[in-house]
Amino acid sequence: MITNDHLQLLSVAETAELLGLSLNSMYMLLNTDPSFPAIRIGKKWVIQENRIPEWITQQMTKKNVDKN
Template identity: 40%
Template sequence: MLNISLDENELKKLALEEVRKRVEEIEEDMFLIDTKELCKLLSLSRPTVEKLFIYNPDFPSMRVGKKWVFNRQEVKEYITRWSIDVRKKGGNVDID
């Protein structure tokens, strides 16, 4: 005879982790993101994102009507290059 016991809390934890992974996969599939999603992706406030990136002509952004949109992959590539450059210059970013 086979006896199986389940820890309900551990099962909930595993299920939530799988849901979180799936949500991340869905988000990764989004081709364009808006300013709110960009701020979330970068873990920065909107004013900081505006100062550092949105109004920078080199940043991969597009204006569609009144809304800014960004290609997720291009943003990731830009941020990778930008962060390498920042670290080469001492690792501090002045946003004043």
């Protein structure tokens, strides 16, 4: 984890563990969902930890809207 006062960046493995996903599923998510709070720096993905809860909320809201 990379951290400073305002920003905490997680690795793909750390994020997969946090979300309960396999590494393959995590990479699939990174490559298919542009709304996921991650950026690619060279060949490495980094994920902004403090934006993950907001992304989850958006996904839940989107799922509920799609149901109706």
